Amino acid sequence: MSFAAELRNVTKNFDGITALDGVNLKIQAGEIMALLGPNGSGKTTLLKILAFIEKPSKGEVHFLGEKVTEKNFENMRMESTMVFQKTILFSTTVYNNVAYGLGMRKTSKNRIDEEVSKVLRLVKLDGFEKRNAKKLSGGEQQRVALARALTLNTKLLLLDEPTANLDPKTASIVEEVIATTNRELKTTIVMATHNMFQAKNLPHRIALIKDGKIGEVGPPTETFRNLSKTLASFAALENTFNGTAKVTENGITSVDIGNGLQIETTLQQSGTVSVFVSPEDIILSKNRFDSSARNIYKGKIIEISDLGSLVRLKVDVGKPFAVQITKRSFNEMALNLNTEVFLTFKASSVQII
Amino acid sequence: MLMWTKVIIIAAAVTVLIIAASLAYFRYFTKTRLLVSTTTSLYETGLLNATERAFEAKYSIDLGFLPVGTGQAIQQAQGGNVDALLVHSPSNETQFLQEGDGVCRKIIAYNFFTIVGPRSDPAGINGMDAMGAFKKIVDYGRNHTGRMWVSRGDSSGTHTKEKSLWAKAGYSYTQISMESWYASAGSGMSATLNMANEFGSYTLSDIGTYLKLSKDGTISLVAFITETKELLNVYSVIAVNQTRHPNVNFTNAITFIKFLISDECQQLIDNYGKSEYGQSLFRSAVQLLMQNSTSQIVQWIKDYAFINGTECPSEYRDNRYPELYN
Amino acid sequence: MEILDGLIKALQLIFSGDPRILEITLRSLFVSGSATVIAALWGIPIATILGLKNFRGRFLVKTIFNSLIGIPTVALGFFLFLIFSREKGPLGFLGLLYTPTAIIIGEAILVAPIIVSLAASAIEAVDPEIANLAKTLGASEAQASFAVLREALDGIFLAGIASFNRAIGELGVAVFVGGFIAGVTELLTTGIKLEIDSNNIDVAIALAIILLTLVFGINLALNLIQRRKK
Numbered sequence: 001m002s003f004a005a006e007l008r009n010v011t012k013n014f015d016g017i018t019a020l021d022g023v024n025l026k027i028q029a030g031e032i033m034a035l036l037g038p039n040g041s042g043k044t045t046l047l048k049i050l051a052f053i054e055k056p057s058k059g060e061v062h063f064l065g066e067k068v069t070e071k072n073f074e075n076m077r078m079e080s081t082m083v084f085q086k087t088i089l090f091s092t093t094v095y096n097n098v099a100y101g102l103g104m105r106k107t108s109k110n111r112i113d114e115e116v117s118k119v120l121r122l123v124k125l126d127g128f129e130k131r132n133a134k135k136l137s138g139g140e141q142q143r144v145a146l147a148r149a150l151t152l153n154t155k156l157l158l159l160d161e162p163t164a165n166l167d168p169k170t171a172s173i174v175e176e177v178i179a180t181t182n183r184e185l186k187t188t189i190v191m192a193t194h195n196m197f198q199a200k201n202l203p204h205r206i207a208l209i210k211d212g213k214i215g216e217v218g219p220p221t222e223t224f225r226n227l228s229k230t231l232a233s234f235a236a237l238e239n240t241f242n243g244t245a246k247v248t249e250n251g252i253t254s255v256d257i258g259n260g261l262q263i264e265t266t267l268q269q270s271g272t273v274s275v276f277v278s279p280e281d282i283i284l285s286k287n288r289f290d291s292s293a294r295n296i297y298k299g300k301i302i303e304i305s306d307l308g309s310l311v312r313l314k315v316d317v318g319k320p321f322a323v324q325i326t327k328r329s330f331n332e333m334a335l336n337l338n339t340e341v342f343l344t345f346k347a348s349s350v351q352i353i
Numbered sequence: 354m355l356m357w358t359k360v361i362i363i364a365a366a367v368t369v370l371i372i373a374a375s376l377a378y379f380r381y382f383t384k385t386r387l388l389v390s391t392t393t394s395l396y397e398t399g400l401l402n403a404t405e406r407a408f409e410a411k412y413s414i415d416l417g418f419l420p421v422g423t424g425q426a427i428q429q430a431q432g433g434n435v436d437a438l439l440v441h442s443p444s445n446e447t448q449f450l451q452e453g454d455g456v457c458r459k460i461i462a463y464n465f466f467t468i469v470g471p472r473s474d475p476a477g478i479n480g481m482d483a484m485g486a487f488k489k490i491v492d493y494g495r496n497h498t499g500r501m502w503v504s505r506g507d508s509s510g511t512h513t514k515e516k517s518l519w520a521k522a523g524y525s526y527t528q529i530s531m532e533s534w535y536a537s538a539g540s541g542m543s544a545t546l547n548m549a550n551e552f553g554s555y556t557l558s559d560i561g562t563y564l565k566l567s568k569d570g571t572i573s574l575v576a577f578i579t580e581t582k583e584l585l586n587v588y589s590v591i592a593v594n595q596t597r598h599p600n601v602n603f604t605n606a607i608t609f610i611k612f613l614i615s616d617e618c619q620q621l622i623d624n625y626g627k628s629e630y631g632q633s634l635f636r637s638a639v640q641l642l643m644q645n646s647t648s649q650i651v652q653w654i655k656d657y658a659f660i661n662g663t664e665c666p667s668e669y670r671d672n673r674y675p676e677l678y679n
Numbered sequence: 680m681e682i683l684d685g686l687i688k689a690l691q692l693i694f695s696g697d698p699r700i701l702e703i704t705l706r707s708l709f710v711s712g713s714a715t716v717i718a719a720l721w722g723i724p725i726a727t728i729l730g731l732k733n734f735r736g737r738f739l740v741k742t743i744f745n746s747l748i749g750i751p752t753v754a755l756g757f758f759l760f761l762i763f764s765r766e767k768g769p770l771g772f773l774g775l776l777y778t779p780t781a782i783i784i785g786e787a788i789l790v791a792p793i794i795v796s797l798a799a800s801a802i803e804a805v806d807p808e809i810a811n812l813a814k815t816l817g818a819s820e821a822q823a824s825f826a827v828l829r830e831a832l833d834g835i836f837l838a839g840i841a842s843f844n845r846a847i848g849e850l851g852v853a854v855f856v857g858g859f860i861a862g863v864t865e866l867l868t869t870g871i872k873l874e875i876d877s878n879n880i881d882v883a884i885a886l887a888i889i890l891l892t893l894v895f896g897i898n899l900a901l902n903l904i905q906r907r908k909k
Contacts, residue, residue, distance in 0.1 A: 053814045074819050082815045088808050091830055100826075101816035148816065356821035357724070364720040371713050375780045388777060388860070397877040402861070417860035419777070420873070433766040434776055543878045566878055600765055600774075 002065070004029040004156055004188040005050055005080075010059035012045050012212075019045040021212040023059070027156075027190060032182050034199050034220075035192040036237065037209035043192040044085065046209065047158040050190060051082035064155060078105065081149045082158035085192075087141045094120070094136070094144050095129040101152045119151040122180075124173055137308050139170035146174060150181060157181070159191035163198065167307040168280075168324075175202060196237045196276055196353075200224065224353050238279070238322045240353070245273045252294065252347060259318035264294040265350035274353050279322045281349035284313070285342045286333055294347040297321075301339050315343055386415045387605040390429040391439040392510050393541040395588065396420035398561035398634055400625050407621055408612050414605050422541070424508025430454060430591075433598035437606040438591045441510040441559075443658040444517075446589055450660070450669045454598070455591040457677055458665040460642060460658055461613045462588045462622050462635045463650075466514055467579035469546070469563055470555035474577065476501065478555070483583040487522040490555055494534030503549040503556040504530065506537030510586075515557045518583060546572050559586055561626070561634035568630050587638070587658040592671075607674055614639045614677070643679060688881035689888055699862075700882070704889055707867040710779050711846035714786035715794075719839055722794035726838075727824055729795065730802025730831075731810065741799065747792035752851025759785045760855040777858045782866070785852035790842035797841060801834020802827060833905060840901055844894050867893075 005027045012020040019042045027033055027050075035043045048054040049061060052073060061068040063076050081101070090097050095116055102112045120126055123143040128136075133144055142165070149157060162178065163171035179202060181187050193199055199206060199220060206223045208215035216223055243257035247270055255263045255275050263275055288296065299317030311330040313323050321343055325333075335341070395401055396418060405416045419429060423440045430438045431454050438455060440446065449455050468486055470478065476493035478486035494501035505512040519526045529535055536552065538545040542562040549556040550572040560579060566572045578584065590610050595603035612618050619637035626634040641651055642664065660666055670678065692700055729741055762768045763776040775781040805827050813826035828835070850868045853859070859869035867890045874883035 048811070051815045053811045077814060078817050080815075081817075084808060084812065086808070088806055088812045090809070090812075090826065100813070104817035104822065152816065356824075360724045364724065367720050368717050371717060372780055372783065375709075375713065375783060376775075376778065379778050379780060393876060399877065405861070415863070417777075417858075417863045419858045419860055421858075432764050434764060541876045543876055569878060571878060598766060 002029050003027060003062070004031075004064065006062040007046070007049070007056075008060045008062065010049065010056040010061065012042075012049065012054065013057045019212055020049070020056070023212070023214050025207060025214055025217070027188060028204075029155075029188055030182070030186045031204040032178070032189045032191065032202055034203035034206045035190065035209055036194075036199055036206055037192075041209045042212040043209055044160055045212075047082055047160055047190065047192060050156065051080050051158050052076045053082070079154050080156040080158065081152050081154045083145050083149045083160065083162060085160040085164060087138070087145045089133040089141060089144060091134055092132075093129065094125070094131050094133050097133045097144055098148045098151055101148060105152070115151050119147040122150065123147045123177055138306075139166050139308060142166060143170065143174065146177065150177070153185060153187070155188060157187050157189045159189065161192055161194065163193075163195060165305060165307060167310045178202060194238050196240060196278070199237060237276070240274055240276045241319055242272070242274055245270045245352075255350075257319060261297065261318045263350055264347040265352065266348045267350070267352050269352050276351045276353050277321070277345055277349055278351075279312070279324045281345050282321060282323045283344045284315070284323050284325055284329075285344065286335075286339075288342050289344070291344060292346070293344045295343075295345045295350070297343045299341065299343060301335060301337055301341060304335075304337060315341060317343055385413075385602065385605060386417065387437070387602050387609055388417050388419060388435040389437045389439050389590075389606075389609065390419040390421060390426035390435040392423045392426060392441060393420050394441075394509070394511060394559045394562050395439065397541060397543055398565055398626070400561070400622070400635060403621060403625060404613075404618065407618065408609065411612070411617075412608060414608065416609070422507050423510040423513065430593050433593065433601060436593055436602040437609055438593065439588065440591075441586055441588045442513045443587060443589070443660070445510075445513065446591060447660050449591065450666070454594050456594050456669050456671050457607065457610060457674065458589055458591045458660075458669065459610055459614055459677060460587055460589045460638050460654065460664045461619075463638050463654060464560050464586050464635050465579045465581075466511065466557055466584040466586050467560050467563055467576040468555060468584070469549070469558055469574040469576050471553040472573060472575050473553075474575070475553075476555065479577050481578065483518060483578055483581050484522045486578055487518060487524075491524065491529070495532065497534070499534065500536040500552045500554050501534040503536045503538050503545055503552060503554050505542070505545050505557075506539040507541075509542075511542065511557060511559060514584075514586070518557070521583065543571075546574065550574055564626065564630045564632070564634055582653050582656075585653050585657050587654055588635070589658065589664070607671075607677075610677065682880075682884075685880040685884045689885035692881065692885045693889065697885075700885055700889070702862070703865050703867055703870050703886065704893075706779060706865070707847055707890075708893075710782050710866060711786060711843055713783045714846045715790060715839060715843045717783070717787040718791040718794050718842055722791050722838075723798055723828075723835060726795045726798035726802060726835075727828060729799040730805075731824060731827060741796075744792045744795045744799075748796055750789065750792070752789060752849045753855070754851070755789055756785060756852040756855030759788075759852065763856055776856060777860060777864060779857065779864055781856040782853050782864065785856050786846040786849065789849060789852055790846050793842045793845060794838045797838035798831070798835045801831040801838065804834065805830045836901070840897060843897065848890065848894060 003026050007023050007025045010020055010023045023046065037043050045054065049056055064079065068076055090100065098116045098119060099112050102115060116129065120128055123146055125140060125143055163174050166174065175198065178189060182189050203220060205218060206220050207217045241257040243255040245253050245255045247253050247268060251266060253265050253268055255265060255273060257263055265275065297317035299315045301313050302316045302320065303314035305312040309327055310324055311327055314320050315323055323343060391401065401418050408416050419435060423442045423445065426438055426440050427445055427449055429435045446458065450458060468483065476489045478489050481489065490501055504515060516526050519529055530537065538548050542558060543566060545556055546558055546562065546566050563576060590613055592603060592606035592610060593601045595601060619639050622635045623633055623637045638654065729737065762770050763781055765771040765776055809827050809830055810823045813823040818826060848868060850872065853866050853869045857864035857869065859865050859873050867886050871883050871886045874886065
């Protein structure tokens with residue numbers, strides 16, 4: 001197997017901050033690699049170096065078998081492209097945005113027309129060519145950015161939190177597109193993510209990154225098994241926590257995840273474990289209500305993200321939990337930062353990873 | 354940095370293009386040029402516009418006037434920025450010739466200054482001569498509040514005349530101009546007249562500008578004293594000396610002078626304003642001086658505006674054009 | 680009454696297509712337009728560097744340009760007059776004094792700081808990641824800079840308009856380096872001054888109306904274009 005890209009002892013400094021520290025990473029051609037790590041761990045910097053829009057302060061980068069130097073730096077960009085975490089669009093039509101990179105490669109107008117409509121169909125934005133890109137919804141904008149990158153058919157595709165601000169429907173379109181692109185075009189993909197399902201199901205390998213250093217690298221199942229603790233302590237994944245499990249009566253296991261929180265799960269395990277609750281399985285309410293659910297916690301809203309028809313919230317009940325509710329419910333409940341709310345979820349929703 | 358090189362080249366190229374094109378258009382399409390610096394009073398009456406039209410109808414020279422006031426006009430000539438000088442300040446003109454900057458002076462026209470003031474004539478100058486009027490104005494001003502006199506206050510020919518009149522009347526100009534009844538406009542003649550009109554004060558004006566503003570109804574001042582020896586106003590033209598300032602348009606300047614002293618132009622001067630204002634604003638001087646009669650006005654002009662007994666001493670004449678002086 | 684009278688006569692002059700007024704207007708447009716173009720050609724590249732690159736002394740350079748915006752036109756005009764003076768000035772030999780060309784140069788210098796300052800601000804306001812975005816889609820440094828410029832186009836356009844307004848409405852430079860030689864270097868502004876001095880109120884008012892209409896009209900047209908784009 002050949003390497004699409006390789007970072008050898010790469011260090012990157014900005015204004016006295018070390019973003020990457022002696023990173024060694026080999027990316028195999030045709031694989032999907034997920035980068036997992038907390039905010040500020042250097043994920044974005046690493047992706048930018050692979051996109052050739054940042055140069056390492058020390059160390060070497062190799063791409064498609066060649067060493068990257070001052071001379072070929074700009075040329076390398078033609079075979080590597082990145083989709084940023086915060087969507088950036090040019091102030092023009094969807095067509096012009098998507099066609100920009102093709103124009104840089106001196107593609108004929110007819111060919112551009114073809115490719116643009118093809119890729120827009122792929123991301124399910126057919127007929128959007130003439131629309132003003134900046135006037136689209138968040139999900140549509142992100143898809144335009146993705147289409148813009150995909151149409152270039154580069155050897156390397158870099159994605160920074162590709163579904164972080166998307167509603168589930170759009171997120172699944174995007175995940176589908178990522179998988180298809182890799183499968184059919186054999187594009188090598190490196191993506192940074194916080195999402196549990198993505199980390200488990202999409203990539204061939206996962207690389208853990210913290211404080212600018214790469215930790216474990218390996219296939220998801222292995223990594224998760226060996227490093228569930230690390231993953232949780234990294235806060236690398238949402239709603240993932242480390243704790244000590246103790247089996248109690250009636251087939252319930254209680255997991256102490258710290259700060260006085262005891263999560264109840266139906267799974268049987270004891271000792272050090274990592275638990276995960278999907279945001280979709282959590283019910284948010286303003287008042288405590290009676291139910292069969294065994295996990296009820298009180299907390300304050302510490303973050304609000306508007307995803308269009310859905311709103312994603314982070315609630316601190318001692319540890320931060322990500323929850324999703326409809327916009328309508330959000331407005332009806334008149335929620336705000338610091339509003340006190342209750343989180344309820346069944347013991348059977350808790351997974352041990 | 355290759356891109357920046359391209360940018361600089363484009364910017365420089367277009368800049369040069371625009372500048373060269375505008376200069377070329379200016380130089381090529383306008384025929385040969387003649388620039389004359391002159392006084393504002395000549396310009397404001399509109400006489401120069403009429404003269405320009407007549408001149409350009411006859412010669413294919415683009416005549417331009419720079420109306421900046423006598424002091425400035427002389428400075429421009431000294432700097433070689435203009436080709437000829439058309440002013441009304443014999444003392445300054447003499448100095449100009451003596452310093453070697455000008456040649457071929459010709460007196461072309463004359464009129465009078467006038468002391469104007471409010472209809473009510475608070476200082477009672479009506480019927481007096483110039484000197485008497487000045488004394489009365491000073492007395493009145495010193496004994497009443499408010500402004501009694503507005504001066505041009507710039508280095509114009511009118512201002513120079515005013516200063517010489519104060520001196521003649523026995524006052525120290527520096528002292529008088531500081532007194533509270535004395536106001537300084539620092540502007541052209543129209544503005545000064547307007548100011549005097551506003552304040553109800555007296556001022557010294559050339560007859561041309563006064564008549565124009567009076568007819569237009571802009572001011573209601575009355576011309577009390579005029580046509581006396583002290584108030585004589587003589588206009589002369591001088592070409593800038595080519596030897597000292599090689600870049601000037603000397604031949605065209607001479608053509609201009611010849612035109613000014615020609616019968617056609619002298620008649621134009623005499624007739625200017627007659628129909629509009631009921632009297633001419635300027636009187637021609639060339640014929641008058643040539644005939645050399647013993648009339649009073651010729652005597653006055655000689656006393657006031659001649660240098661060493663002639664309008665242009667021989668050392669300041671150009672020997673190639675003896676026809677200018679008969 | 681005199682003002683009203685003058686106003687009526689002025690409108691008559693304008694609508695009858697009086698050739699002198701037409702000539703003055705066209706010359707003003709040409710001179711100030713050329714000045715703005717030249718200032719933009721040099722100013723926009725400078726603004727791009729100021730807006731995009733972070734170099735030592737950047738703050739100082741920006742401050743200098745900002746303060747140059749308010750330069751009194753008489754000071755600049757007089758200074759240029761000394762330079763272009765035919766015999767004593769270092770550039771006198773070019774024979775530029777009292778030509779429209781000199782006014783073009785003077786006004787270009789006058790408005791250049793405006794373009795640099797406003798354009799630099801517009802460029803700075805563009806999301807810094809745009810340059811990175813362009814690069815990751817295959818752009819070179821140069822092309823990426825162009826992408827940023829295109830995003831800042833509205834602001835740059837405004838800079839151009841502000842400059843044109845300043846140029847066409849200024850008096851100091853035109854007076855000192857252009858003189859106000861009728862038929863040759865007379866502009867709307869110097870024309871107004873000259874006609875007021877000569878007490879031709881109607882012509883002065885006519886020129887003033889045209890000047891104000893031009894400035895207002897151009898601004899209006901541009902605001903409409905901007906609104907339609909949004």
